[in-house]
Amino acid sequence: MNYLIRCRIIDVTGSKVIEGIDRVTPEVSKPFIGKCGFAEREGSRIKIILDDGAIFFGEDCWWEPIDC
Secondary structure, X not given: OOXXXXXXXXXXXXXXXEOOEEOOOOHHHHHHOOXXXXXXXXXXXXXXXXXXXXXXXXXXXXXXXXXX
C-alpha cells in the first residue's frame, strides 16, 4: 500500500480474527469511529491524522482505506 491515503476509523467489535478469537475496538478510538483523515507511514508505524486534528497510530485503532 502506498501512503499518504485517505482512511476512516472503524468499529470491529464482534468480528472474528479466527474462530474463538474476537477483534476488539480500542476504547481510545471509539469516540472517533466513522471519522476520516489521512494515514501516512512514519518509520515502521502508521500515523493517522484525522480531519478534526486527532492523531492515532495504527496500533491504537482499526482503520480502513477509503476512496474520495
